[in-house]
Amino acid sequence: xxxxxxxxxxxxxxxxxxMEFGGADAVQETLPLSRKRRPSLVxxxxxxxxxxILSGAQWPGAQLPTAAEFAETLGVSRTVIRxxxxxxxxxxxxxxxxxxxxxxxxxxxxxxxxxxxxxVASLEDVIQLLELRLCVExxxxxxxxxxxxxxxxxxxxxxxxxxxAAAVGVEESVRADVDFHGAIAxxxxxxxxxxxxxxxxVRLVPPRSLYLRQGQTYAGATYKAVISEExxxxxxxxxxxxxxxxxxxxxxxxSESLKRHRELHDLISADSAAR
Numbered sequence: 001x002x003x004x005x006x007x008x009x010x011x012x013x014x015x016x017x018x019m020e021f022g023g024a025d026a027v028q029e030t031l032p033l034s035r036k037r038r039p040s041l042v043x044x045x046x047x048x049x050x051x052x053i054l055s056g057a058q059w060p061g062a063q064l065p066t067a068a069e070f071a072e073t074l075g076v077s078r079t080v081i082r083x084x085x086x087x088x089x090x091x092x093x094x095x096x097x098x099x100x101x102x103x104x105x106x107x108x109x110x111x112x113x114x115x116x117x118x119x120v121a122s123l124e125d126v127i128q129l130l131e132l133r134l135c136v137e138x139x140x141x142x143x144x145x146x147x148x149x150x151x152x153x154x155x156x157x158x159x160x161x162x163x164x165a166a167a168v169g170v171e172e173s174v175r176a177d178v179d180f181h182g183a184i185a186x187x188x189x190x191x192x193x194x195x196x197x198x199x200x201x202v203r204l205v206p207p208r209s210l211y212l213r214q215g216q217t218y219a220g221a222t223y224k225a226v227i228s229e230e231x232x233x234x235x236x237x238x239x240x241x242x243x244x245x246x247x248x249x250x251x252x253x254x255s256e257s258l259k260r261h262r263e264l265h266d267l268i269s270a271d272s273a274a275r
Contacts, residue, residue, distance in 0.1 A: 041076050045084035047072060053093055053108050062161060064094065064102040123265045133200055136183070136193070141250035142235055142243040144187035152187035156235050157179055164228065180231060183225040184250075185240065230256060 049070070054057045065073070067081040074081070085102055088094045093108045144152070161174060161181035178201050185197040230253035237245035 010047070022233060027139055040193065041080045042083045042087070045070070045074055045076060046087055049084060049088060050091075050093060051106055058104050060104050060106045060108050062104045064104060065099070066101060077268070104251070115160070123261065123268070127258065127261050130202060130258050132253065133250065133257065136196060136200075137184075137254050138195045138247045138251045140188050140190075140197070141184055141246040142236065143190060144184045145238045145241050145243045147189045147247040148187040148238055148241075152183060153235075153239060155183040156187070159183060160228075160231055161232070184234070184238070226260075 049058075049064070058064060064070075064085075064223040067078045067085070070076075071078045071082045085094055087115035089096065092105055094102055095105050096102055128139075159176045163180070181197055181201065182194065188194075229250070233249040234246060234253060237249050
């Protein structure tokens, strides 16, 4: 890979880094991710009430303060509180009992772990999720090396073959990358790895993840050159049944992804500070 594949200057370096983030390494358009969305009053009220429930300050079955009491405590309007509690009711955390008020749901503490789209609103959020994935993917790959079947290997090879195809489009590349990591998760024979990788993939690979801003183009060959060797190293270790090798290759792949994202974050931050 040579520097003449990219535009020169700050914008060029941003494009280069963005183009390197494909598939499971992808992020949304670079500029929006560099800025944390300011929480609304409803968001803040939700977090306050949700936090009191999940921390145990409000136990399942307990009656919550009235809208007026919440409004006074948080310094917001009753309308804000009503919107916040409606959102929490939709999540299954609270329930209204006619004539009695609002109560914590009996199953509130058993709610599924969630990361909403709004929570992945900045590049810092994406980096934190990638840090989580680094830990998950290393051990997942090691288990895959020990437990994979020929069918699993065929699936992994198939996805890398799609990625290597010269004519493959953006969407196909993204899907093949996601499916490659999904195939490793399935090869681990641990259903929770498969569920978690799918859960994180949806959040790290948004629909427009490979669109660059203001007419910048996607360079498929560049993307493939960045990740092809990393993916092949993981697959090679899994084929050989080398758990330690798979662990090392997966860690190297995720570490490089983190490095690229952090470099992009620093570049955007410096660019914003200079304006």
